[in-house]
Amino acid sequence: METPKAQYSLAILVILFVVSNSQTIEGAAHRALNGWDYYTHRYPERVPDRSSGDVACDSYDLYKEDVKLLKRLKVQAYRLSIAWSRVLPKGRLTGGVDENGITYYNNLINELKANGIEPFVTIFHWDVPQTLEDEYGGFLSPRIVEDFKNYAELLFQRFGDRVKFWITLNQPYSLASKGYGDGSYPPGRCTGCEFGGDSGTEPYIVAHHQLLAHAEAVSLYRKRYQKFQGGKIGTTLIGRWFTPLNETSDQDQAAAKRAFQFFVGWFLDPLVYGEYPMIMRLLVGDRLPKFTPQESDLVKGSLDFLGLNYYVTQYATDAPPPLPTQPNALTDARVTLGYYRNGVPIGVQASIV
Numbered sequence: 001m002e003t004p005k006a007q008y009s010l011a012i013l014v015i016l017f018v019v020s021n022s023q024t025i026e027g028a029a030h031r032a033l034n035g036w037d038y039y040t041h042r043y044p045e046r047v048p049d050r051s052s053g054d055v056a057c058d059s060y061d062l063y064k065e066d067v068k069l070l071k072r073l074k075v076q077a078y079r080l081s082i083a084w085s086r087v088l089p090k091g092r093l094t095g096g097v098d099e100n101g102i103t104y105y106n107n108l109i110n111e112l113k114a115n116g117i118e119p120f121v122t123i124f125h126w127d128v129p130q131t132l133e134d135e136y137g138g139f140l141s142p143r144i145v146e147d148f149k150n151y152a153e154l155l156f157q158r159f160g161d162r163v164k165f166w167i168t169l170n171q172p173y174s175l176a177s178k179g180y181g182d183g184s185y186p187p188g189r190c191t192g193c194e195f196g197g198d199s200g201t202e203p204y205i206v207a208h209h210q211l212l213a214h215a216e217a218v219s220l221y222r223k224r225y226q227k228f229q230g231g232k233i234g235t236t237l238i239g240r241w242f243t244p245l246n247e248t249s250d251q252d253q254a255a256a257k258r259a260f261q262f263f264v265g266w267f268l269d270p271l272v273y274g275e276y277p278m279i280m281r282l283l284v285g286d287r288l289p290k291f292t293p294q295e296s297d298l299v300k301g302s303l304d305f306l307g308l309n310y311y312v313t314q315y316a317t318d319a320p321p322p323l324p325t326q327p328n329a330l331t332d333a334r335v336t337l338g339y340y341r342n343g344v345p346i347g348v349q350a351s352i353v
Helices: 035-042 059-072 099-114 130-136 143-159 172-180 202-224 250-273 278-287 293-299
Strands: 017-019 077-081 118-124 165-170 232-244 306-318 335-338
Touching: 035 130, 059 099, 099 118, 099 143, 118 143, 130 143, 143 165, 143 202, 165 172, 165 202, 172 202, 172 232, 172 250, 202 232, 202 250, 202 293, 232 250, 250 278, 250 293, 250 306, 250 335
Parallel strands: 017 077, 077 118, 118 165, 165 232, 232 306
Antiparallel strands: 306 335
16 A cells, blocks of 8 residues: 555464355345345346345255354354344344344354354445435445444444454445446446436445444444453455556556555555545545544554455556546546456456456
8 A cells, every 4th residue: 555654464374264145145034124135126137147135045044054064164264244134124223133133143153163163253245224225325324334333333242252253344345336336236326327326426435434334343342342352353355456458558557556546445545544545535536535533543553354355356557537527436547457468368267256
């Protein structure tokens, strides 16, 4: 990132890890609706196989069998996510806690621990309760920050005696860019989308509120729970590497650096330095939210560990500035990305990208 001002030691621990999320494995039984439910029910054609989270893998009923499979695979750690609307059907504490949901996650966590599998718990994996989307627009509103903090505290209270690794957000870039940049994820907002939206501002607003929600949850955990529960808390970003399409081109070299700043630095710079990357502030201007001094202090250093989900490397080449009348967070970096150079792929194609 930009101008490091501190040195960090790197501890390397290799463990066999399996990752899931509630929406794709649990099924929707006994759970209030979230944004994914609303989206897939209304637009089933937008999912390649027209699937939904209604049944999924039915891990809600089959969690013991799932844990047996994990043990057979000699898995040492399992990253699961809590379905916000399963424990808080109305999205907030004042709407009541669903004790059946709490019991389900207690049973799952206990089953994992009994089989020697360490639970890493993700607090939020893009599944905003639909009640909060309807009431104030979910992460478009600063009101989400307080509701998220209270939701996180409920999890710390109920599960923190056994959960030693907390992940506040999974890939905040994905929700901001796909939910509000091109509309391919719930809530399906973008410039020109049916639900409305503004691809030039909303992704940045949503990213900003995610960072503040993360920081508030971390601050709360450190102040009230970390000392006696003995856990660690961090977040998980989506990682991607960019290499210049033309390695001898100064423009393409600069484009690769810009792409990384807009993709990873967008979130990592605030978490380390308390501010967005300078290149983003320069190119995005007033469309990029600003941290107050207090918010900057809150966000800066709000990591005990960093998770990085790495999927792919891309070629980057310099692109002209977008039209001022058509601002878009997905083109603000002024970079064109691709997987081929002179017809040759950058690497062996994975089955899923």
